[in-house]
Every structure is written in structure tokens, then in C-alpha cells.
Amino acid sequence: MATPTSYRLHIADMDCASCAIKIETAIKRLPGVSDIEVNAGSGLLSLKLDEDRTQPSDIAARVKALGYKPVEAGEGHSGHLHSHAHGHDHDHGEAWWQGTKAILAALSGLLFALAFAGSYLFPEQEGLFFTIAAALSVLPFMRRAVAGAMLGAPFSIETLMSVAAIGAIIIGESAEAAAVVFLFAVGELLENVAAGRARAGIKALVNLVPRTARRETPDGQIQEIAAVELAVGDVVQVRPGDRVPSDGEIIEGRSQLDESPVTGESVPVAKDVGAAVYAGSVNSDGLLRVRITRTAADNTIARIIHLVEEAQQTKAPTARFIDRFASRYTPAAMVVAALIAIVPPLFFGGTWHVWIYRGLATLLIACPCAMVISTPAAIASGLAAGARRGLLIKGGAALETLGHVKTVGFDKTGTLTIGKPQVTDVVALAGLEDAVLAKAAAVERGSSHPLGLAIVQAAEQRNLDIPNAFGATATAGKSVRARLRDGFVDVGSPRFAEEAGVLDEAARVKIDALESEGKTVVTVISGNKLLGLIALADTLRDDAADGMQKLQNLGVKPFMLTGDNARAAKAVAARLRLDFEAELLPEAKLAKINALKERGPVAMVGDGINDAPALSTASVGVAMGGGTDVALETAEAAILKDRVVGVAELIALSRATLGNIRQNVTIAIGLKAIFLVTTLLGMTSLWMAILADTGATVLVTANALRLLAFRPKV
Structure with a gap:
């Protein structure tokens, strides 16, 4: 097979x-x-x-x-x-007025106008003119209704509308039948236009990536090619004012880049040799040579578009409930309309014409379109609005859950802090400081952890001869071990050193002193001997305190979960005025999050590098990673602009979306209820009844589109 x-x-x-x-x-x-x-x-x-x-x-x-x-x-x-x-292309090649729905609306409008003119000139033939107009106008919708019924969808909106129009012709209300078909066609066209507006956010992202690139040839010439032809390893030239054609790394030059297409952050970012740049970023002032690291189909914007598309396909719980409800509601509505048409004349002496007319009006009012679209329209707009602001949410379920979150856990290193700690102290307890640092750097050379990267950087800045290390293995939250020429070396936490039995009282005193200054201490062990201590310090993100305050303004409690030592954690927590738990191994973090989940939805925010278990265990995992692979792939949401206030913005966006959904459902059901009462009282005509659905659908969609202009007020 x-x-x-x-x-x-x-x-x-x-x-x-x-x-x-x-x-x-x-x-x-x-x-x-x-x-x-x-x-x-x-x-x-x-x-x-x-x-x-x-x-x-x-x-x-x-x-x-x-x-x-x-x-x-x-x-x-x-x-x-x-x-x-095959990639992403959201432009189907035709404007809204060229589409099938625009043509049907124009034709049904023309037929209605001709029938109206004919009845004005020949009043005695009014019924014939409108019957012809209604019959011709309804034919395309009848074909769709029949096709839907044959393919397993008998209770479509086309079915309801076709039955109502044909019924109106049969009872002699052909003018209203023609008006109903015309209004229905116009309503479908307006839905089409509104849906196009909702997709505009994603189209805008696509259009931010330039179509061409200036690639350097092996002989140093500049060749202008299509951006989709770029391969990994190609070198391109990005002039001031140009957009970066695909993700890459600067190999020559320095400049300020506007990365708002990716991160939503409008302040330009200074970039130098070795810095990563993203497709669609605008180069402000310096000439750059960039080595391409991702093809057009795989660059950051392409992946954001793909993730937003996938998110829109992932139905929110409310949307799933409404879909199930609508599948039962439509056939039930047809039964109710039939009973309204038949029961009063049969059992209560009602007039057949009057009650059939009211039954047909009920059928039109019963169309579920506005109700079915109420949630997905709001979710799609919310996801697109978030993507524009560098807030990436992977699905309606995550978007809904964020709005109910009452507690947010933060990792410390790389999340509340910048994540680029620097070595502040090297304490040699055996041998020389440089030897301690060189051996630690050898063990950490292949690490992606911020502390490991800082140790390697410090050794390189001192121009130390870093020995070769082999077979590095990590024990999460404890240590990294590798084999050097003169034996195994472990770089780990003071807890690991205590468990290994290598700490003496002098070392404990020194560790306490460094940690009391808010520093993180790692131990360097060779065999069963403590060679020395390395202390590192990180700096808080500029907006960390503001981010905590904004969460508290929303009624959300932030707290910090970290594997770092208690003194360093306490120093950070004191500045941010939040509760914390420190020296947590990964399994302890999971236990804490699970305990908090028993009291309600919990969000966990991490840098996406070593927080994957905690992110996946939380009700919603939020990664802060500035557009990195890990940030885009690890959690249900990602803050691409690396700002702590983005967490409050995510929650505010979710709450705005949930509010929009409630408004939409109220509009959809409220209008139907009002028109149902007026219909049963004989106050609603058929053409007014179709407005109960078409009008509600347009109102619901227009209301959802308001989210595209979302500005977080936190």
C-alpha cells in the first residue's frame, strides 16, 4: 500500500x-x-x-x-x-470583484432590476417578471445545495435559502423571493470581502520579504536574482534601505536593522559581524554582507506564516462546541420552520398562505452562518493581530487558555534576565585561575546553555589555550562532564559538588559569599578534587519590572522558578517584587507547575533552550527567543521581541479575543431571537428575514476584524 x-x-x-x-x-x-x-x-x-x-x-x-x-x-x-x-502564496490572482460571488451578486441584482423595470412598464405581468428573475437567480445556489446534499452535506445554508425562495415563488411572493436571493448573494460577497481583509495580515507578512536579492558571484561580481533561488551559504549584499532577502549572518559591516516584521519591535537593533539577521528586516544605514543560513521557504517569516496558518486550523474549544451545535441546530431549525408553516393552519384555523410565509421567514432566520463564524473569525483576527506584534500563538486553544490564566511562572536566566551572563570571578582552589577557567571552557565548549557560553567566552577573551575535550554528557540541572587528556572534569552546581563530597568548609564559605552578591557559582571538579569556583552574573531585562507590574494590573500573579542558587534568585526576586522558588531540578519544576495547575490554568515562560519539559507541562508554554528555532517550535506561544511585557500583551490579546467572541455570539443569537419573535407576530418580511442572517454574519465578521487593530492596554 x-x-x-x-x-x-x-x-x-x-x-x-x-x-x-x-x-x-x-x-x-x-x-x-x-x-x-x-x-x-x-x-x-x-x-x-x-x-x-x-x-x-x-x-x-x-x-x-x-x-x-x-x-x-x-x-x-x-x-x-x-x-x-511548495511554499506560501496567499494571493489567488483575482480581486474580490472578479470572483464568482461578485458575479452572482451582480447577475441577481441585474435580474431583480430588470424585473422591477418590467413590472413598472407592464404592471399586469409583475408576478411573471419576478418569478423569472427569482428562478434564474436561485439556480446557481440550488446546484450547490444539490451537490452538497449528494456529497453528504444536506443541511447547508444554500439548502435553506433555496427552499425559502422556491416556497415564496409557489405561494405567489416572487418579488420577495427575488429580493431574498439578491440579498443572500450580496451577503456572501460581503463575507468574501471581510474574509479577504482578515487574511491581509498574513499577506502583509509575505509582501515584506523582497522578491530579489543581490548575490555575490565567486569572482566578486553582484548578480541580481530571485530571492527564492538563494541557497544556504550564498553571500548577499544588503544596501542601506534594502530589506534582508532571507535569514542569515553578517560577515562584514555593521548597521541598525528594523526587525519589526519579525518581532513587532519598531526600535532599530544594532547589528555587527556574527549577528543573525531575519528576512524582511530593513537595513538602516550601513552596507552589509550577509551569509544566507536559510532558504526562502524556511526563513523566519515563512515559518511564522506556516505556524499562524496551522494555528488557524487548530480549532478553539468554543469553535468545536459551536460546530457540533450547528450540525444539530440546522436540521432542527428546518423541522421547526415546517411546524410553524403546518400546525396553525391544520389545528388552529390559520391561513395557509400566512403561516407558510412565516415558516419560510423562520427558515431564513435559522441560517447558522453568523453563529458558526462568530468564534473562528475572532480567533483568526486575534492570531493575525498577535503575529503583527511579534506575539506568536499556535492555535485557538492556546489563545483561549491564555485569557483564563491566573498564574504565570518565569524561568530566570534568559527570561527575566538578558541570558548573557558574564564571568565575574574565577577562584582557584588548586592550581592557577587560568587553568581552572580553561578546563571549564573545554567541558562547556559544545554547550548552548548561557552559563556555558559565558565561560567559553571568558576563556577566549583571556586568550587561554583551551584543551580538547571528548564525550561531553550533561545531567540536567546538575553538571556537564567531559574527558580531558589528564582525566574527567565536571562543571556543575554547588549542590552537585556537595553530593560528590568534594566541598570543604573554606569552599562553602567562599560560595556563600559569592552567592550573597546575587551571583551564580559553578564548581570545577577533576576526579575527586575541587579545582576551583567560577562566579557569573546576569543583568535584568530593562522591562522586567514593568512586565511584572503589568501582569499584576491584569490580576495575574507572576512567580519565578529557577534552578539557580537561592541567594541569586532572591536578589532578582527582591528587585521584581515577586515570589520565587530556587535550586529546582527539572522534575521539581514540573511538580510545582502541576500543583499550581490544580488551582487553575498556569502559563510558564522560558527561553526555550532548557525549559522544554516545564513549557510542555504548563497549561500554556510561552517561549522567549527572538525568532530562534527553539522559540518557534517549543511552546504554544512565543514572544519574538524578547520583552517581558509581551507576556501581559499575550494575556490582554487573549482576553480581547474572548470578549470579541462573546460579543459575536450575542449579536448572532440576539438578532435571530428578535427576528424570530417579529416573524411569528407577522411583522417580518422574507427580505428582512434574510438580513437576520446575512446582516448578522457581516456584523460578526466586521466586529472580529476590529481585533486586527489591537493595541494592548496594559
Whole structure:
């Protein structure tokens, strides 16, 4: 049996959650299709396909049968699935007024206008003119309704609208039938336009990456090529005012770079040789030579776009509940409308014409579109708004949970502090200081931990001869061990040294003195002998205190969990006025987080390097990593601008999104309730009834779009 292949397909005119449900239901029936995800927010269908059982063309044909247009990325023609590796292209090649929905709205409007003009000139033929207009206008929607019913989605909005329009023609209300179809077509067009606006945030990210790059040839010439042709290792020239064409590393030059496309931080960042630069960043003033480290399909912005798209596909709990509710609600609404039409005339002497008319109006009011779109529209806008501000959230579930968080745990090193500690003291207890530092640097040379990097940097700054080390192994939270030419050397915490039995009273006194100054101390052990101590100090992030205050303003309690020594932790906690627990091994951190989770949702914030277990255990893991791989991949949310206040902004964004969802649900249900009462009292006409759904859908979508302009007020 063939291995299923992952495919993705852009679908034009798919702009609401009910469209997505209909497509998903139809595709599920094909053999060999699995893992279907339909994302109305980005207009994407993704699935796994066994091509021995179903061909890609069958998927495209089924999408077409439902009245939608499959479009391959970057092309203007339809009918092709494409592999995920083909990259990102969110422009389907046509403006909203060129789409199918715009054409249907224009045609139904023209037919309605012609019928109106004909009835004015020939009043006795008014019924005939409007019947023809209504019948012709409803045909495309009837075809979609029939196709949906045959493919497993009988209770679509097209079904409700078609039944109502045909029923109105049969009872002699053809003018209202024509008006209903026209208003429905206009409503669908407005949804389409609004959905396009919601996708604009992601399109804007795509457009920030330049299309061309100035690549250096082996003979030193400059060659202008398409940015997508860049390969890892290529050297490009980035002039002042240019955007960086892909992720890379500066090999010559220095400049200020505006990294707001990636981090949301508008203040330019000074960059020098060796610094990483991100695709889309704007070079302010100096000529740079940059070695490319990622291709166009894999650069930071491409990965952000991919993660936001995936996040939009991950339904929030509220959205899943509403989807389940809508699947039962629509057939129930059709039964209620039928009862309204039949029961009063049969049992209470009502007039058939009057109650059939009211039943048809109820059918139109019952359309679930506004209710179904209320949550995903808000979630999609919230995710896009966050991405614009360097707040990356991987899914509606995480976005919802953040709004309910009452406690936030912070790692210390690299999160509340800058994460670039510097060696302040080297204490030799046996031999020379330089020898102690050189051996520690040899053990830590392959480490990515901030303390290890600082030790290596200090040895290099002293121009020490760092010996070769072999077979380095780490014990989380305790030590790193490697074999040098004269034996094994351990670099570890004072606790590790105590457990190894190598600390004497003089060493304990010295460790206490250094830790009382808020420094972190590591021990260097060779065999069973303590060679010396290395003390390191880190500096708090500039906005750490502000970040703690903003969380407290939101009613959220921050606390610090660190593996560092209690004295260093106490010094930081005192400055930030927060509770803390120190000297925690990874399993102790997990136990603390699990205990806190029993009282409510807990967020854990770490640098994404050594905090993966804690991040994954928390209700929501938040990584601070300035666009690094780890920050993007480890947790459910990432703060790309490396600012502590970003945590409060995440929570504020989540709460704004949850508030928007509540408003949307209120609008959708409230309008339906009002119109249902007025319909039963005979105060609502058919064309007003369609506004109960179309109007609510447009209001809900417009309300959700307000989130795109989100500015955190914390």
C-alpha cells in the first residue's frame, strides 16, 4: 500500500466556517483521504492522500462540484493540489470583484432590476417578471445545495435559502423571493470581502520579504536574482534601505536593522559581524554582507506564516462546541420552520398562505452562518493581530487558555534576565585561575546553555589555550562532564559538588559569599578534587519590572522558578517584587507547575533552550527567543521581541479575543431571537428575514476584524 502523501490546496471563495464544514464533509467520503483540515481563515485545505485510491484531481473535482474554485499556489488556474513544500502564496490572482460571488451578486441584482423595470412598464405581468428573475437567480445556489446534499452535506445554508425562495415563488411572493436571493448573494460577497481583509495580515507578512536579492558571484561580481533561488551559504549584499532577502549572518559591516516584521519591535537593533539577521528586516544605514543560513521557504517569516496558518486550523474549544451545535441546530431549525408553516393552519384555523410565509421567514432566520463564524473569525483576527506584534500563538486553544490564566511562572536566566551572563570571578582552589577557567571552557565548549557560553567566552577573551575535550554528557540541572587528556572534569552546581563530597568548609564559605552578591557559582571538579569556583552574573531585562507590574494590573500573579542558587534568585526576586522558588531540578519544576495547575490554568515562560519539559507541562508554554528555532517550535506561544511585557500583551490579546467572541455570539443569537419573535407576530418580511442572517454574519465578521487593530492596554 502506498504511503499517504501530504497535500494542500488553496480554495477561492471559501470564506466562512459553514463553507469549511461542507467541504470537509464532502472530502471525508473519498477513499484514501485522512487527516483533513479545512481552514476558512487562510482558504486552505490540507489532507493526507493515498493516491492509489483517490487522485488529486478527484479532490479538485469535488471542491468544484460544491461551487468553489481550487487554485494552485501562485497560479491563476484551478484543479491542482500542491505539496506543502511548495511554499506560501496567499494571493489567488483575482480581486474580490472578479470572483464568482461578485458575479452572482451582480447577475441577481441585474435580474431583480430588470424585473422591477418590467413590472413598472407592464404592471399586469409583475408576478411573471419576478418569478423569472427569482428562478434564474436561485439556480446557481440550488446546484450547490444539490451537490452538497449528494456529497453528504444536506443541511447547508444554500439548502435553506433555496427552499425559502422556491416556497415564496409557489405561494405567489416572487418579488420577495427575488429580493431574498439578491440579498443572500450580496451577503456572501460581503463575507468574501471581510474574509479577504482578515487574511491581509498574513499577506502583509509575505509582501515584506523582497522578491530579489543581490548575490555575490565567486569572482566578486553582484548578480541580481530571485530571492527564492538563494541557497544556504550564498553571500548577499544588503544596501542601506534594502530589506534582508532571507535569514542569515553578517560577515562584514555593521548597521541598525528594523526587525519589526519579525518581532513587532519598531526600535532599530544594532547589528555587527556574527549577528543573525531575519528576512524582511530593513537595513538602516550601513552596507552589509550577509551569509544566507536559510532558504526562502524556511526563513523566519515563512515559518511564522506556516505556524499562524496551522494555528488557524487548530480549532478553539468554543469553535468545536459551536460546530457540533450547528450540525444539530440546522436540521432542527428546518423541522421547526415546517411546524410553524403546518400546525396553525391544520389545528388552529390559520391561513395557509400566512403561516407558510412565516415558516419560510423562520427558515431564513435559522441560517447558522453568523453563529458558526462568530468564534473562528475572532480567533483568526486575534492570531493575525498577535503575529503583527511579534506575539506568536499556535492555535485557538492556546489563545483561549491564555485569557483564563491566573498564574504565570518565569524561568530566570534568559527570561527575566538578558541570558548573557558574564564571568565575574574565577577562584582557584588548586592550581592557577587560568587553568581552572580553561578546563571549564573545554567541558562547556559544545554547550548552548548561557552559563556555558559565558565561560567559553571568558576563556577566549583571556586568550587561554583551551584543551580538547571528548564525550561531553550533561545531567540536567546538575553538571556537564567531559574527558580531558589528564582525566574527567565536571562543571556543575554547588549542590552537585556537595553530593560528590568534594566541598570543604573554606569552599562553602567562599560560595556563600559569592552567592550573597546575587551571583551564580559553578564548581570545577577533576576526579575527586575541587579545582576551583567560577562566579557569573546576569543583568535584568530593562522591562522586567514593568512586565511584572503589568501582569499584576491584569490580576495575574507572576512567580519565578529557577534552578539557580537561592541567594541569586532572591536578589532578582527582591528587585521584581515577586515570589520565587530556587535550586529546582527539572522534575521539581514540573511538580510545582502541576500543583499550581490544580488551582487553575498556569502559563510558564522560558527561553526555550532548557525549559522544554516545564513549557510542555504548563497549561500554556510561552517561549522567549527572538525568532530562534527553539522559540518557534517549543511552546504554544512565543514572544519574538524578547520583552517581558509581551507576556501581559499575550494575556490582554487573549482576553480581547474572548470578549470579541462573546460579543459575536450575542449579536448572532440576539438578532435571530428578535427576528424570530417579529416573524411569528407577522411583522417580518422574507427580505428582512434574510438580513437576520446575512446582516448578522457581516456584523460578526466586521466586529472580529476590529481585533486586527489591537493595541494592548496594559
